[in-house]
Amino acid sequence: MGHVSELIAEDIEQYLKVHEHKNLLRFITCGSVDDGKSTLIGRLLYESKLLFEDQMEALEIDSKKVGTQGGELDFALLLDGLAAEREQGITIDVAYRFFSTERRKFIVADTPGHEQYTRNMITGASTADVAVVMIDARRGVLTQSKRHSFLASLIGIRKVVLAVNKMDLMDYSEKVFRTIVDDYRAFARQIGLEDITPIPMSALRGDNITTQSERMPWYRGTTLMGYLETVEVDETRQQKLPFRLPVQWVNRPNLDFRGFTGTIASGVIRPGDRIRVLPAGRESHVARIVTLDGDLQQAVAGQSVTLTLTDEVDISRGDVLATSENPAGVADQFQTTIVWMHEQPMLGGRPYLMKIGGKTVTATPSAPKHKINVNTMEHLAAKELALNEIGVVNLATDQSIAFDAYQDNRDTGSFILIDRLSNATVGAGMIEFALRRSQNIHMQHVDVNKKARAEQMGQKPVLLWFTGLSGAGKSAIANLLETRLYARGRHTYLLDGDNVRHGLNRDLGFTDADRVENIRRVAEVAKLMVDAGLIIITAFISPFRAERQMARSLVAEGEFIEVFIDTPLAVAEERDPKGLYKKVRRGELKNFTGIDSPYEVPTNPDIHIETTKLTAEGAVDRILDVLIERGVIGKDL
Incomplete structure (x- = not known):
């Protein structure tokens, strides 16, 4: 029994050695929904004899229960593992599969075809060498086929298999195939794709997948597997590029060791090489290349290593180590x-x-x-x-x-x-x-800074950001607040939404994009005014949380106070001081916040003013109390 175990172990070891030295091809299948991508990959796994007996049994059972091929083997079920996919009959996520033949190892990404899941395709394509673009022979080149091809081209894939699938449903027509190839090549020229290998096939029937199809005697080109096994791929291309190591972790287990850990993105590095730390630009030399298996005399793209340097250099996560002679x-x-x-x-x-x-x-x-x-x-x-x-x-x-x-x-x-x-x-x-x-543009040093300006004015600069629906009372409360601050000698400025749109932002409308730009400009102006040492009050609907957060991020911690002027829509519409709601209801105004454009309510405002419970005077008293608590103004007010 022990002798048999030894033989089995030797066989496994030999098998692993054989596969270890095969080169690897990464490819994706892409195209429109229901073009047969999952079926194709399932067929490749089947033809490569990589399915275990229990997998074949499960496939036979599932093909009869939920398959779409009338009881015949439905190879797509090998990949459509998500329950949602099986219910809908579509692929909604990227499925990765590994298989191997006598000549090569493969990693294939089955990318979703539905337009709403195009974003998932980016993941699968990011590391691929070849794109297999599936075309349903019945439908020809579709928009999604073009979109995936364009994305593949953008990402840098230059080798394409044009897999014209389901030829069995078109009576294996050469004319259909040639028309599709001509259409695709005309599009491919526009996006710079030239290395295209068209193959007519039926993934379901196995035509031109691993062996030449006798049903298409007019085609005597390569099979899909023949192409995948022989297409040339430069596995060392990343090593030929300049050295780049994005630092993932500063490794400091003790006072005697300080290394910088990450996966080498490109190039080759050796002890003694001069490197530059970016973006700061400081330089040093590599002292050691440390790994779990011991020090290396050379490391290449794809390896995870820790570099130590000959000098004490300030390096943080996210910095990039590059060679001095060819930096990023x-x-x-x-x-x-x-x-x-x-x-x-x-x-x-x-x-x-x-x-x-x-x-x-x-x-x-x-x-x-x-x-x-x-x-x-x-x-x-x-x-x-x-x-x-x-x-x-x-x-x-x-x-x-x-x-x-x-x-x-x-x-x-x-x-x-x-x-x-x-x-x-x-x-x-x-x-x-x-x-x-x-x-060409750099920050200019100035001697009179925010602290000096604020001390001269005897106040703490702050940005009070009023937000709320149109008609909520923002401008009225903001104006009253500034009047009371000014009367007590505070240096203020009020930026009001309508006033700003008469000048700085007169070119902007009320689409979501224009609203974002409106608030961006105001936030940048408010930042400069805070830097001037002023107490700034803004009164803008500012409907989106993202822009309010952006405005907060522009000033220092503690200098931004979000004031939510909370008025129910029905109350604001009843007030309607500018007659805008009436125009909306008559169809004269579009993109109006609260009606046909969203208002995102603040989730945790610094000051919450409910105007149905407080008068304008009461609201100002509440705001002044917060300013006193935060040390912006004194209690003498």
Whole structure:
């Protein structure tokens, strides 16, 4: 028995050694819904003889119970593991599968075809070498086929298999196949895809998957498996790029050791190499390359290592280590291409969190330069990006970051955008280049600062941010508050919504995008006035939490006080001091907050004023009490 166990162990060891030295191909399947992507991958697993007996038994049972092929083997069931997918008959998440043949190892990502799940496709495509674009022979090249192809091209995939599937439903017609190939090639030329291999197939019947189909004698090109096993992939391309190590962790187990840990994004590093710490620009030399298995004399892209340096250098998580002779760029403004991935649109001027490598910063996009029509590749004017839209956008970060252009290095040129309130990933982007103004504009040192100005005025600067519905009473209360502060010698300024729109913001309307830009400008002006040492009062509807949070982030801790003037919609409409609600009800006004445009109620305001319970005088007394508690003004008021 022991001898048999030894033989089995030897066989396993030999098997692992054989597979260890095979090269790896990562590919994705993409296209429109119901083009047969899951069926194709299931067929590949079946033909590769990688299914265990219990998997085959389960497949046979499931094919009879819930399959869509009349009791025949439904290979898509091998991948559609989510209950929601089986109920709907669609793939809604990226499913990864590993399989191997005698010639190569494979990791395949089955990406969702439904338009609403286009965002999931980005995940699968980000590391792929080849895209298998599925086309249903009955429907031809669809918008989603083009969108996925364009995304693949943007992400840097240059090799495409045009898999014209379900040829069995078109009587294996050569004419149908040629027409689809011509249509796709015409589109592919517009997006720079040239390395295209068209294959007519039936994933369900197995035509041209692993063996030549006798039902299509007019085609004698490669099979899909033949292509996947032989397509050339440069597995060392990341090693040929300049060295980049985004620092994930500062490793300090004791006073005698300080290392910087991360996964090498690109290049090669050796002890003694001179490196530069970015964005700060300090330089040192590599002393050791430390791993769990001992020190290395060389480390390459893809390896997780800890570097120690010959000098004491201040390095933090998110910094990038690069070679001194070929460092990454450093900037705080960029032109980018963004794929928007959230139901709420991207609005110019609204800040988001930007995660690039191990670093997270605040990033504010401008209104898109243009968005891209994936059918025609036409550049369209846009003020926002909606779900699944792609646009070219200038992006400004609140601090300089290290980067490479995406076309030069995928890892250090790509980023995601995260909503600051919900923490949801809302966009994925690629850096094209740094804007020249990011290098030419610098903060100018001034000798008279905020502290000096405030001391001269004898007060503590603060920003009182009034928010509430139209007609809530913001302007009346704000005006009364400023009058009482001014009468007691305080230095103030009131920024009122209507007054600002007569000058600074007269070019803005009332769409969501314009409302965001309106508040962004006001917040920046208010920041300057706080820096001048003033007590600033703003009276704006400011309907979105994100913009109120943005305004808070512009000033120092304790300098922002959110005042929610809380008035029920019915009461505000009854007051209607400007007659706006009547115009809305007559259909003369659109995008009116509280009616056909949302108002996001503050979740935890610093001061909550319920105008049905307090008069304007009472509201001002309440606000003054808070200002006294916070040391903004003295009790002598």
